[in-house]
Amino acid sequence: MNLWKKRKAQEEGCPAGREKKSDGRELTFSLEENLAALRSVFESDDMIRFRMLENKSQRAIQGCVIYAEGMIDHQILDEYVIEQVISSDVPRYTRSDYLEELQKKALIASNLCLAQELEKITDAVLVGNAVLLLDGSPKAIIIYCKNLKSRAVEEASSEQAVRGPRDGFTEQLLVNLSLIRRRVTSADLKFQYRYIGRVTKTKVCICYLKNIASDQIVKELEHRLNELDIDGIVDSGYIQEMIKDSPFSPFDTIGYSERPDSIVGKLLEGRVALVVDGSPFVLTVPFVFPELFQTPEDYYNNFIFASFNRLLRIFGAVLALFVPAIYVSLTNFHQELLPTPLLLSIAAGRYDVPFPTVIEAFLMLIVFEILREAGARMPTAIGQTVSIVGALVLGEAAVDAKFIAPSMIIIVALTGISALMNAKVQGAILVLRFVFLILAAFMGIYGVIFGALCLVTHLMSIRSFGVPYMLTEGSIRYEDIKDTLIRAPWWYMRLRPQLIASKNRTRMGRHAKKGT
Structure with a gap:
């Protein structure tokens, strides 16, 4: 599927990986030069704040905290970062090694990492993290202290049900991933991050069960995502339309759901989910015709x-x-x-x-x-x-x-x-x-x-994604039609659909049967 130009390079970011080609600019030993470079990047942006710092016991140690107003947790930044830099006693350290010592022994924030590339530092600020720079050090500390306001977990408005869980996905990526993780406490559940969009740099996550999902489907999804070359992704619908099979067909070949229980059920059948930051609708592949008439409540009732x-x-x-x-x-x-x-x-x-x-x-x-x-x-x-x-x-x-x-x-x-x-x-x-x-x-x-x-x-x-839309390849397989026109009893659905979960088809023990 060659609809878009393929990205030429992948580069690891912080705190999560990011697919992007770096421009090669790095920090220097001069705080003044580093701040001048960052101020030119954030020129005319009043939301970006520069907070100058100076250690009380050694005035030669000066620094600056950079963050986006309204996107950080000020309590974490004030008490566990700024206060530690200002009040820590550092008579033994020189300016060159103080940054790493500060990271190891003084800063209490749990998620920290060092970065030297100017682009990584800029991106960290734009996504809601804080960055600490010190004079005499060519590196910066990225402090993960996001505090983005979001909608609380509520019932999915588009897929309401009489019986079943009431929680639904929100617009926060990590919240959505936690709703999936709490239902599948298995080490085989894998999350792979990547960024899509030259301007928005939207974070997406590929979710699948490694011991069930087909490797070919996972690789095909990664390949299609890598081919995307677009300015921005606002909702998962953008990706759904651009990576779907048969783009001119009126039928969806990529599924979506607002319910975590529905996504987990599809993961357990061998499908792969794609969670997009900023969207409460999670995509699933492959998607077949019988799913158009299925609802999560079908599996909770008789x-x-x-x-x-x-x-x-x-x-x-x-x-x-x-x-x-x-x-x-x-x-x-x-x-x-x-x-x-x-x-x-x-x-x-x-x-x-x-x-x-x-x-x-x-x-x-x-x-x-x-x-x-x-x-x-x-x-x-x-x-x-x-x-x-x-x-x-x-x-x-x-x-x-x-x-x-x-x-x-x-x-x-x-x-x-x-x-x-x-x-x-x-x-x-x-x-x-x-x-x-x-x-x-x-x-x-x-x-x-x-x-x-x-x-x-x-x-x-x-x-x-290589799976026939009508679940047929010249002949009808018994295991593939147990959950199509009708929903067979759970004790009859011992095996997963062969066309989707060919790697691990056993869903239920051989001796599982209905109660007496």
């Missing part, structure tokens, strides 16, 4: 009830996709397939309606999408009112004015409600619904059948 709900979601997606097209094809081309009383009822409702059936369908579907988008973008209390009242008022007024037939209101309402059952596939259904509607307008039911065959062919041709 398997019979969960399977029924999953089949209901699949049926809802079929209704949302085909109902308008089938209605248009039957009323325009294949009236003989309808019962006579129903056909007469539809004809009576369409009396004096000036528009053809296909135009009715297009207009009403577009109006429904307008109401849906307005309800989603407006404040919650107002948005729900606008959606409900708008649909009732406009629908009744359109029927009374003979603009729309009553049967079309039923078709559009059924289509819209069915589409809302599957949020992950809603975008694809929205696009394909109009495609099928156009085919039905020209070729009737034969156009719908032709479109369905093209859709199935397209789905069978898609792959997600």
Whole structure:
């Protein structure tokens, strides 16, 4: 996948690694020269503060602390760094070796490291760390003392469930990683950091279970991330769109979730997660078609009830996709397939309606999408009112004015409600619904059948990081379909899907069985 120019070098940063080519500029022994260089970098930036220091027992030891206002913990900086530099007794040390002695014996902060490159020091300040420079030393101490304000851990608003954990991811990378780590206390859980974006330098983390995840999938994800060459990453959606397979397909080939329990479940199946700093949505690869209709709650309820709900979601997606097209094809081309009383009822409702059936369908579907988008973008209390009242008022007024037939209101309402059952596939259904509607307008039911065959062919041709999107490679494997259309009981899912977790397929002991 050669969509972007590959990065030419990788360089280790502090406190975490960073993929970037250094400009080669380093600190000197002169504090004045070092400060002049840093002041030129942060010129016209009032958020960056320079705090000059001088040791009380040896005035020759002078230094400066540099930090970004509002991004650090002042208590750590004041009590455990500045106070130690000013008040420590250093009659034995010279200026050249005082910095390292200070790091080993005086500074109490837990996370420290030395750096000499000007670029590393600049980046450390910009991400919320503090930097200590001393006169006579060509190195600086980077103190990890971030204190970035963030949203508390709350329930995931986009994936609410009646049963299951209530915590959801936030915009803080380390908080999200801790939510994953607390659920998987295994040394095989690996976290690999990297930075993406020439301007934003967004920190991302690849998460996977080394003893389960396929090495080929991990390497492929690393390869695609290394190829990214973009100014900035604001949300995980940027990366999702740029590294996905079949970029012009309306279907997602990279999954995402706001729930830690859902991500952990996918890690245990052999998938690889990508956590992006600043985004509460964590990406997972590979992503296959059955996942569009799965929810975390399926695995917490009885398997019979969960399977029924999953089949209901699949049926809802079929209704949302085909109902308008089938209605248009039957009323325009294949009236003989309808019962006579129903056909007469539809004809009576369409009396004096000036528009053809296909135009009715297009207009009403577009109006429904307008109401849906307005309800989603407006404040919650107002948005729900606008959606409900708008649909009732406009629908009744359109029927009374003979603009729309009553049967079309039923078709559009059924289509819209069915589409809302599957949020992950809603975008694809929205696009394909109009495609099928156009085919039905020209070729009737034969156009719908032709479109369905093209859709199935397209789905069978898609792959997600080397895994077939429909989980088939010429034959259906028993272990790969136990968690697709229905959710089999846990005691039957002893092995992981072969196409995803080929390295370690055993999920459950051989003698595990249902209770008596």
